[in-house]
Amino acid sequence: MSYPLIRHRRLRRTAALRELVRETVLTTADFMYPIFVTHGRNVREEVKSMPGVFNFSIDRLGEEIERVREAGVKSIMLFGIPEHKDEIGSSAYDPNGIVQEAIREVKRLAPDLVVAADTCLCEYTDHGHCGIVRRTPSGGADVANDESLELLAKTAVSQADAGADIIAPSNMMDGFVSAIRRALDAAGHESVPILSYSVKYASAYYGPFRDAAQSAPQFGDRKTYQMDPANVREALREAESDVLEGADMLMVKPALAYMDVIRTIKDNFDLPLAAYNTSGEYAMVKAAAMNGWIDERSVVLETLTGLKRAGADLIITYHAIDAANWLKA
Template identity: 70%
Template sequence: MQSFKRHRRLRQNSAIRRMVRENHVSPADFIYPIFAVEGSGIKEEVPSMPGVFHYSLDRLHEEVDQVAELGIGSIILFGVPEEKDACGSSAYAEDGIVQQAIRQVKERHPDLYVMADTCLCQFTDHGHCGVVENGEIVNDESLRILAQTAVSQAKAGADMIAPSNMMDGFVTAFRQALDEAGFVHVPILSYAIKYASAFYGPFRDAAHSSPQFGDRRTYQMDPANAREALREASSDVDEGADMLMVKPGLAYMDIIRQVRDRFDLPVAAYNVSGEYAMVKAAAERGWIDERGVVLEMLTGMKRAGADLILTYHAKDAARWLAEDV
């Protein structure tokens, strides 16, 4: 009789499958995005992102309390100001929406790990991630304002700065500014690899940050490129990044794996708004099993090499994982 391998022996029941499972997803792996807005009494659902809301500061605790109770490891704060200008001055204001949100969260939940997204697109009237001169997004002047923003976020109490602007040299600029301001202990999660992706549409709805002219392809990466991703990550490692982000996650798992294999820093994947919205839309129509698809997707990102996952699914996933314990 011809001999063959019986791989199914290790799949016979749930107990043995759990015993030999190679990759695990935990609420402690999640970074949950929260959108803070100016005003009062506001809890408004983002139309393109069911289950994701804008919260005014007086209602922000409703969301943050849930996150803490579910054991989610950390949050990242995005701010949507009422007024914008050409240089995004409210991004670095002491009383800016992000700075106020950071202070409020840390006062209520001092042990919750709070990250601050550091970009200008939500704060500029043109919707780009840097300063515009003669129709061009200029690099070095943008770095000055972005670094000032990072310091203001650290002063407000952010545990980690997460720059997503994709300006050349931003890690160097941020590290120098933070160190000079006395924040040598504040780490930088670099959005080292951020593609000019079609998956960002719902986020721009949530953050009111669509570009008012052109697009972001002069500073975000071409989705066709992989070697360029490693060059970007290598630069950020050399400049002092503490962690590396790949964004988006689902369509770029090959990039997550290459970054994981090449560098020894922790790697995060951003399970972005378009990925979230697709799942939600299909689930609402009964076309997919939302729980199964989400947990499979998040497990895939872990298998690809992500240590952390920034995801809008975090609260639902944490509840589902608790049911499996």
């Protein structure tokens, strides 16, 4: 028997009924907010391709941390734009580097705020790649995987030494989780978890981020180490490797065009799963909203709910403060 005995609209009749049977509930605890920190003083510079997102010098970082706390967001991820770049990204693992100093400042201002540190070299190398670049026999250039692991491990340890609660390596080198886990443990940071960018695609959605972080490759692209957007079985292999190497949390990046990948990873692994709602996804929504083509609040909350419904336990998003405030309203 079906209609008229079964009427699906009965449970949609009022807002209270719809809320009562809602399957996916978005909360402020679901969000991690990315923050860009740069050198200098009295810097609060808006990223042109990301309206509402700024680069902050450390002396003005407190303003943004206060906004985070007032909104009820519980975690942030720090990215650094250093004063000095070189071919080996030495500023990334400098104990007094930009992210290390920012971590210490955030922990001073808000000790209970969870601070994740992006662990990569691309913002710190003069060539913009995520590791050490070496010439190939054919006369080209490529990122040297195993040589890069040592520097990534040093970066992770320096970030943990500064007080990072989570190490979030985004470089996509083979073996990066294992190398970082061994280094953290050897340095006495066995309790610091790794949020691995396990499934990071070579995506066109990263453009605005590269403006913000000044990390665009100076030659070539990142397709030899980031994943082909056409592949999903490969995502399972990448995630499995990270699990076996000691990752505590997994991530899929980007998010919106990869909701099938989020669901696949969620169904196959029992670790907490993050989805990175990237700069390009953010910029598209902001541009459409600024032109009056969409309702920003409705679209953002629908998108974030969709990512959680797909399987994300944590959503890294530039919308975090706005979304948190809308959820409280």
